[in-house]
Amino acid sequence: MTKIKNTAKSQKKKNDTLLLDTLAQLSTKSIQPNKNKGLPKQKLTQETLQKRAKSKAFTFSYLFDLIDLKSDLTKSYWQTYYCSTSILQEGKTLTSKYCNQRWCLTCNRIRTAKIINGYKSEIESFKNPQFVTLTIPNVKGCALKNTIQDMNKTISKINNNLKRRHKAKIRALRKYECTYNKQRNDYHPHFHLIIDGREEAKLLVKSWLKHYKCADVKGQDISAADNGTMVELCKYFTKIISKDNDYNPKALDTMFRAAKGKRTFQPIGIKKDVSEDIEEIEKQEANFLQDDIEIYSWEKNSYDWVSASGVLLSEYEPTKKELEFIKGEYKLKEQNGKRY
Numbered sequence: 001m002t003k004i005k006n007t008a009k010s011q012k013k014k015n016d017t018l019l020l021d022t023l024a025q026l027s028t029k030s031i032q033p034n035k036n037k038g039l040p041k042q043k044l045t046q047e048t049l050q051k052r053a054k055s056k057a058f059t060f061s062y063l064f065d066l067i068d069l070k071s072d073l074t075k076s077y078w079q080t081y082y083c084s085t086s087i088l089q090e091g092k093t094l095t096s097k098y099c100n101q102r103w104c105l106t107c108n109r110i111r112t113a114k115i116i117n118g119y120k121s122e123i124e125s126f127k128n129p130q131f132v133t134l135t136i137p138n139v140k141g142c143a144l145k146n147t148i149q150d151m152n153k154t155i156s157k158i159n160n161n162l163k164r165r166h167k168a169k170i171r172a173l174r175k176y177e178c179t180y181n182k183q184r185n186d187y188h189p190h191f192h193l194i195i196d197g198r199e200e201a202k203l204l205v206k207s208w209l210k211h212y213k214c215a216d217v218k219g220q221d222i223s224a225a226d227n228g229t230m231v232e233l234c235k236y237f238t239k240i241i242s243k244d245n246d247y248n249p250k251a252l253d254t255m256f257r258a259a260k261g262k263r264t265f266q267p268i269g270i271k272k273d274v275s276e277d278i279e280e281i282e283k284q285e286a287n288f289l290q291d292d293i294e295i296y297s298w299e300k301n302s303y304d305w306v307s308a309s310g311v312l313l314s315e316y317e318p319t320k321k322e323l324e325f326i327k328g329e330y331k332l333k334e335q336n337g338k339r340y
Contacts, residue, residue, distance in 0.1 A: 001289075002312045044094060044284035046314065053316035055105035056084060057303045061328045062240055065249040066103065066256075073257055080104045087305050087313060089294045095283045102237065102264070103256055110278045112234045115265060118274030119173055120230065122267075126171065126196035129225035131233075134193070134208045136215050138186040141251070144258035147189055148176065152262070155191065158207040159268055168203055171196040171269040178238050178259070180251040187255065192233055193268075194225050237264045247330050 059080065067077045076099075083099035084106055098107050123129065134155075139147045155174065162168040172195035179188045195201050201222045209215055238255045240247070267273055296305035296313045303326065305313040318326055 002315050044286040046286070046288045049094075049286065049314040050316040052084070052106055052109065053304050053314040054318070054322065055109050056298060057300075057316075057318065057322075057326045059083075059103075059105045060300055061326050062247075062249065062252075063103075065331075066253055069249060069253050071253045071257065073253065073260070076101055077103070080107075083107065085298045087296045089289065089292055089296065089313075091291045091293075092285050092287055092289050093283055094286050094289075095281065097281050098278055100278050100280060102259070103240075103252070105236075105240075107278055108236050110282075111276060112236075114278065115234045115274055115276070116230060118272060119267070119270070122171075122270045122272050123173060123194055123230055126194070126225075128197050129229070130195050130198055130201040131221075131223050131225045131229050132172075132191075132193040132195050132201050132204060133219075133221040134191040134205065135219035136189065136212050138181060138184060138188045140186050141254040141258075144178070144187050144189065144254060148258055148262060151176075151189060151191065152266075154208070154211050155266075155268075158204065158211065162200075162203055162207065166203060168200055169269060170200055170204065172200075172204075172267075173233065173270060174266045174268055175233050176237055176259070176262070176264050176266075178255045180238075180246070180248060180255065182246050182248065182251075187251075187258075190219075194229055194233055195268075198222070 063077060063080055067074060067081070071077075079099040080101050080103065082097075083101070083104050084096045086096065088095045098104075098110070100107055102108065136147070136151070159170050162170055172193045175192045177190055177192060179190075180186075181188060193204070195204065205220045205222060209217060209220065237259065238252065240252065263276060265274070265276060294307050294311075296307050296311075298304075299306045302312065303318055304316050307313070324330075
């Protein structure tokens with residue numbers, strides 16, 4: 001394992017100390033019931049740990065912008081700061097604590113793998129899988145929460161109606177997403193679904209447009225699903241950075257607050273129901289490590305977890321492009337006359 005110099009800090013904050021104390025006691029505490037149904041326990045490879053370090057570094061690039069907003073989610077944003085901040089090694093077993101928040105890229109990596117594994121067999125059983133997009137006109141931030149609630153109720157009513165009137169058996173996995181339009185300063189909540197059957201997809205879109213009469217027909221879409229559709233569906237429900245490099249912490253906070261407590265994924269006519277939550281405390285065996293007892297703490301400037309003696313746990317080395325993101329170079333673009 002790689003060792004670096006002068007990474008161990010001589011003095012830790014009170015919260016950091018408490019976290020380390022908690023971690024040191026994890027092996028004697030009972031682990032919470034497994035919420036990771038659908039995610040097989042696998043050996044933790046060094047590559048996976050490096051990807052986890054990358055997501056941790058990426059999250060840190062924007063997390064303090066969210067914290068500085070002093071929103072209703074400030075306490076939850078701070079939970080993400082401490083997410084997997086310390087890792088306890090006992091033998092080859094690594095134990096860490098996770099925040100389970102949707103803006104945390106570290107937790108989202110685990111959540112994505114869990115959703116894919118949990119629903120994969122059901123989706124693969126579809127005879128004619130179709131990828132459907134359902135949209136409505138953009139809304140202002142103050143209306144986003146109620147709009148999401150209305151969309152959820154609507155899709156449920158449509159499903160019940162299709163069963164009752166058309167004898168249609170809808171089998172689908174539904175995903176909520178939202179994007180922000182900087183020019184108009186409004187939000188675009190929408191659904192993506194993988195649904196079994198072209199006719200069922202058409203009925204769903206027709207019913208959606210009947211309910212949302214102001215929705216644009218061109219905004220709805222039906223296309224044949226392929227092998228990459230499941231992965232595409234399971235991506236994070238909102239993009240931290242939009243495709244044209246827009247970055248707006250206030251808009252992100254609005255989307256996160258509106259979606260708080262609501263399910264991002266919803267199975268329709270699928271028996272397998274996978275919780276979006278991940279385990280607060282997770283243990284994984286890492287066979288690439290030598291047996292040891294050690295505590296590794298996240299060092300922001302090293303992009304890795306580091307022991308008191310300066311040993312790097314994952315040995316993650318960012319590429320030039322990744323380093324640009326980690327250092328927040330995407331924030332240099334003007335946003336509403338300000339720089340974030």
